[in-house]
Amino acid sequence: QVQIAESGGGLVQPGGSLRLSCTASGFTLDYDAIGWFRQAPGKEREGVSCIRISDSSTYHADSAKGRFTIFRDNAKNTVYLQMNSLKPEDTSVYYCAVGTPYGAQCTAFEGEYDYWGQGTQVTVSS
Numbered sequence: 001q002v003q004i005a006e007s008g009g010g011l012v013q014p015g016g017s018l019r020l021s022c023t024a025s026g027f028t029l030d031y032d033a034i035g036w037f038r039q040a041p042g043k044e045r046e047g048v049s050c051i052r053i054s055d056s057s058t059y060h061a062d063s064a065k066g067r068f069t070i071f072r073d074n075a076k077n078t079v080y081l082q083m084n085s086l087k088p089e090d091t092s093v094y095y096c097a098v099g100t101p102y103g104a105q106c107t108a109f110e111g112e113y114d115y116w117g118q119g120t121q122v123t124v125s126s
Helices: none
Strands: 003-007 010-012 018-025 033-039 046-052 058-060 068-073 078-083 092-099 113-116 120-124
Touching: 003 092, 018 033, 018 092, 018 120, 046 068, 046 078, 058 068
Parallel strands: 010 120
Antiparallel strands: 003 018, 018 078, 033 046, 033 092, 046 058, 068 078, 092 113, 092 120
């Protein structure tokens, strides 16, 4: 049974940091990308970052560049999203997704992702 578990969300002040975790298990087929997406109230879901498992290459949306880092711990089968310099506009439910890139790099295209977690709330507020 495929299971995707996210954790690490919470309330943080502007300028603060959070580290989100995504652990995936139960896969019987190979996958090659884990991505983080987010959705704020009243807005469409958007891609934030992804990492390709086969070569650890990464992608960050413009909103995340310079502030967010995605990395993995193979021993723990976990991917992390380190978020620094958080802003109120980062407030969203953050989702972890697992899939296979269509091309040479992972992207924020939702069609590449087949399995989704339940999400973890991140609130940036003073």
